[in-house]
Amino acid sequence: MAGLVLARVCGVPFVLMHPAPCFRMPNMSMSRLSALSGFQTLFIGPGQCMFPPPVVLPPCTSVQSVSPPAESTTSTSIYRVIGPKVSFCSKCGGPTEHCIPDGEERLRAICKSCGIVHYQNPKMVVGCVVAHEDKVLLCRRSIEPSYGLWTLPAGYLELGESAAEGAVRETWEEAIAAVDIEAPFALLDIPRIGLSYILFRAKLRTLDFSPGIESLDCALFHIDDIPFDQVAFSSVTVALQLYVEDYKAGRFKVHHGVLDKRMGSSPSDPSGYTFRDHISN
Ligand SMILES: [Zn+2]
Incomplete structure (x- = not known):
């Protein structure tokens, strides 16, 4: 019985045939070749033959x-x-x-x-900027990192939920607050640590809220009284700054931007990042 199988190793196509003049693949078992090719089953006959003549594995x-360069900023750097x-x-x-x-x-x-x-691959963090009149809802963290500092209700997106569903769930878990999503607000990428934040504007359904298990406290802060010197994460600082600017301008926009974290800076370090490539509409 003759067979032909197309295989791929490190992006290079291979043709395996049987029966055929046999050439042994040097330093490579067929099981490993099969695994590397991404194909579950390769048609391999006795003697593990391959034809045409041996292809040198890339x-x-x-x-x-590998150590990252001190200040690598190119988007294509493998060290990023x-x-x-x-x-x-x-x-x-x-x-x-x-x-x-x-x-x-x-x-x-x-x-x-x-x-x-x-x-x-990067992880996604989803959360809400929860507004009530001229105030926003913040949670004081009861866990590390940034224990005791204030943050927006946000957390990792779970499998099986949309970004908006995850943002609502995180708001409930951290502030026991029921909210309705109003609009997307900010997509903030932090490539150096492999995180992307998706934040929505949301409204409280009622004024009933209380600290969840990951929070020491929850409170509504007037936009002029946000404790920027006690904010847990630079991404939250940027999001709150954008929110305050939009609120005072009388028009909320949708924002995207990139935070470049300085190597070795703490999550809440106010000078530990730069914000670049900001676009909004
Ligand atoms: Zn394995």
């Missing part, structure tokens, strides 16, 4: 450790975000090696046993 440039190092495979438990696969420009953790590539 090198996977091994890089065991170094996520938590993945040392073991989440599928089979095998050890990983850190390589830049051919055709890519980013460091990836690849399982030495099953070949799975462990992609690491």
Whole structure:
């Protein structure tokens, strides 16, 4: 029985055939080739043959450790975000090696046993700027980081919910406040730490609110009395500044911008970031 399988290794297409003159793939087991190709099943005959003549596997440039440059700001830099190092495979438990696969420009953790590539992607934080008349609702954190500082009700988006649903849920969890979403307000990217904030403007349904388990306190602050020197995160500082500006201008906009965190700065450091590429309508 003859067979033909198209395979892909590190972005390079392969053709595997059987039966055919046999050429052994150097330094590569077929199970690993199969895993790297992304195909679950490869049609491989006795002797693990391949034809046409041997294709040299593209090198996977091994890089065991990489330190980011002090002030890398280019959006394409592979050093821009170094996520938590993945040392073991989440599928089979095998050890990983850190390589830049051919055709890519980013460091990836690849399982030495099953070949799975462990992609690491940014997380989304969703939350609300909850307004009541000329006040906004803030929560005082009962957890680290930034214990004791004030923040907007916000948290990680969960699987299975929309950004707006997550923002409403986080507001309930942190401030036991029922709100109605009014409009999108700000998308703030923090590429250096792999976070994007999606914030909505929302209204309180009632004035009933109280601290959730992650909050020491909740309170409505007049827009002229926001405690900017006690804000938990630079993203929240930027969002509140934009909100106050819009409120005083009499028109709320939708904003997007990028926060570049300074290496080593704390989450709440008022001078630990720059805000760039701000656009709004
Ligand atoms: Zn594995």
